[in-house]
Amino acid sequence: MEKSNTVNLDFEKTIAEVEEKILHLKDIELGDGVNIDGEITRLRQKSERLLKQLYSKLTPWQKTLVARHPDRPHSIDYINLLIEDFENLSGDRCFADDLAIIGGLGKFNGRSVVVIGQEKGRDLETRVKHNFGMAKPEGYRKVQRLMDIADKFNLPVIAFVDTSGAFPGVEAEERGQAQAIASCIERCLKLKVPFVSVVIGEGGSGGAIAVATANRIIMLEHSIYSVISPEGCASILWRSADKVKEATEALCLTAQDLRRLGVIDEIVAEPTGGAQRHREEAIKRVGMAVARHLKELENQSGEELKRRRTEKFLKMGRHLAKSE
């Protein structure tokens, strides 16, 4: 597995130290030509072991940090690696092209599909360009337009969810953020083609469910999906930003929590140390899961897909009914 360079998070200090040692040894090796391969291998194994240990018991707050890790693969990376002949389609035909959500046509495993992805951007320039992944109404209206195309040409829809939430701003309200999200959810429910959504990082509230009202919802192992950000929840319910860890625990926002609550269909295991450490491998695993779900859905008629999707969401919470 090719390991990608990544920024270490605060709680990964022990690993950072080992990795530093490895780098240091490599420098020596280059300098003196002394063979210390054995020692490097040993340290590498140690670092792997530590990572495995650490990542097997991440707290919800640590998962939140991993889910937001700047080096985690983004929608653009998934599209680049999984979608062939991608053709980006722009605009909502009403107002603007919102780059917080990118989308278009492409081939997935040889089959034409419509792809939608929330994109946060990676550096200052692209973050501004993609508005940090926070879509405005035109973004949600672009999604609806793309879904019209999917329905008309009978193309399955794949959506990648990665947003802290819909953009809270005057212009977004002016142009009907609430209406745009509501009608986007409605549009998702009306689709007559297979629809699979993957939460690859952060699934932030209404802005996320607008593109995740799907037949199948998949989450990466260390991604989160929540009704409100831990920070927002802490400031509203605890009236203190310091209580963010408590809020994160209380919200039950990890993939494991959501699976237990029956909200999502599958968790895709991340490579050791998180998707940010092995980007390609993580993307490939997601690709395999999506392919499997699309295959399972391909024999259902359009009406059936729509009916089952509706039933799936009509049940959300009802499965917790008290036995009478």
Add this chain to the structure above:
Amino acid sequence: MNWISDFVRPKIKKASPKELSDNLWTKCPECGQMLFNKELEKDFYVCSFCGHHLRLPVLKRLQMLFDDGKYRALSLPKLQDDPLNFKDSKKYTDRLRSYRKLSGRDDAIVVAYGEIGGIKAVVAILDFSFMGGSMGTAVGEGIVRGAEFALKTKSPFIAISASGGARMQEGILSLMQMARTTAAINQLKEKGFPYISVMTDPTTGGVSASFAMLGDINIAEKGSVIGFAGARVIEQTIREQLPEGFQKAEYLQAHGMVDIVVNRTELRDKLIKILKLLLNR
């Protein structure tokens, strides 16, 4: 001992304004006039001085809407309380208990049916005084049952919203209610039955971004705050003053998001007129 230390305080206690308002008077939050509670009730909680719409208790609104004030409540199934075992400064179950005691109802929704202008109709109404009308699984269940009952009885469905949004204490399950309620409304709409959304003060967050904005006809009560993000959040994001009248019903109408802004006293007549027109009666 001298005349200073021997001073006896007069025993006349100033009546606290709260006691007054609880019993007889309510102060209009808009113009500050004191309103006689009995009058206020008769005026559907609309200030007789400035026309400001105060919050109207749920049962009063149902009486106001249905013919002769007569309706029946739909009994809603009981769901599991507190699926996440949520606790902030207080346990969610304790919060629920105290709101239930206070309101005498199970959650922030009442679903009722009866006749409005002689037309059979199902009305779901959110109770802002119950945890800010927030939408968790129970409110979602109410909307779903209401829409299903409307479908079964072939009646129009009217949802009257007053909500701060999703109920955080139910985490992701409350978020799922956005898709859930939308699914229920959608089924009804696709079968051709009217769905009218009435947004009252306030209708924000997950409620505005789901069933409340999806009416065949969207009606907003005069002066109501309606929007997705809260004004405070937006102010913090953009760090500037919000425009005049921002997120008010009239602002939403001007921006094309609601069809009609009504005075509460005209709501019933307006609903009857619209239902008759839609149903060609």
